[in-house]
Amino acid sequence: MSEFSIIEKYFEPLSKTGALDDDAAVLDVPQGQQLVVTSDTSNRGDHFVEELSPSDAARKCLRSNLSDLAAMGADPFVYQLNLALPKEIDEQWLAGFAGGLEADQKEFGILLSGGDTTAMSAGALSVSITALGLVPPGEAVPRGGAQPGDLVVVTGPLGDACLDRLRLPYPRTAIAPLIRRYAKASVDISDGLPADLGHICAVSGLAAQIEFAKIPFSKKVQEALRDGKTTPQDILTWGEDYELALAVAPEDFESFKAEAVKQGVEPVAIGDFTEGNQEVQVLDESGKPLSFQKTGWQHF
Ligand SMILES: [Mg+2]
Structure with missing residues (x-):
């Protein structure tokens, strides 16, 4: 499968119509909101237990980003997905992976806004997600705000x-x-x-x-x-x-x-x-x- 047919078949349905057609995503940020941005990469062997199904591997990657957004007090908005796929990844794997993303998009209210899919001749599967969330200006919760007695x-x-x-x-x-x-x-x-x-x-x-x-x-x-x-x-x-x-x-x-x-x-x-x-x-x-x-x- 080519990069473009993978995107069209498995990832286009996860995005807002047309969001993956261009060189970059154009996002309307709702008025009176700030963007909160976080990234997390999972490499097979380190963060994936090998037995994770493709669906659960997808959900685990998305969820670790959603957890960082929640920590900031941010509501989920959209995410970018970068996949580096080794040769042994087949269509069955891709279908399971996209299915897991679809289920969690519904569960947590987030949409795919773009990304990149590359094939690797050597190396392990790598999934990198950048998630964007929304907060009212100045309301993101930092790590540095604790006071004695809290x-x-x-x-x-x-x-x-x-x-x-x-x-x-x-x-x-x-x-x-x-x-x-x-x-x-x-x-x-x-x-x-x-x-x-x-x-x-x-x-x-x-x-x-x-x-x-x-x-x-x-x-x-x-x-x-x-x-x-x-x-x-x-x-x-x-x-x-x-x-x-x-x-x-x-x-x-x-x-x-x-x-x-x-x-x-x-x-x-x-x-x-x-x-x-x-x-x-x-x-x-x-x-x-x-x-x-x-x-x-x-x-x-
Ligand atoms: Mg964290």
């Missing part, structure tokens, strides 16, 4: 990705407007809670103390911890949770929680931001810091 809040249970490596993440797109309203700082948990919370601490110039016992875990994770099948370090530092870690003023937490629950998300306060040396401490039941050999997934 609560450390997570938007859902952590650690399931560590136990079940084929799990599809579920980005918190539904509560992006609430993130804008209530979160003073925000990050998505892609590399592991201590590492990602560490980004908020570094940019905000604060420390954070969290209580391990307050972190929400699914029943499966609780059992694995209890039976010694995993450790607090593994469960917190594997990454790919794609929940959000937030700084929320204590007086705002109950309102935030009440509104988030209506959207099917249950935020949990697990600790506090304090003055300090940009360190994240995870405290055990007796208040002693757990010591970890690493804080999160190492990319290099």
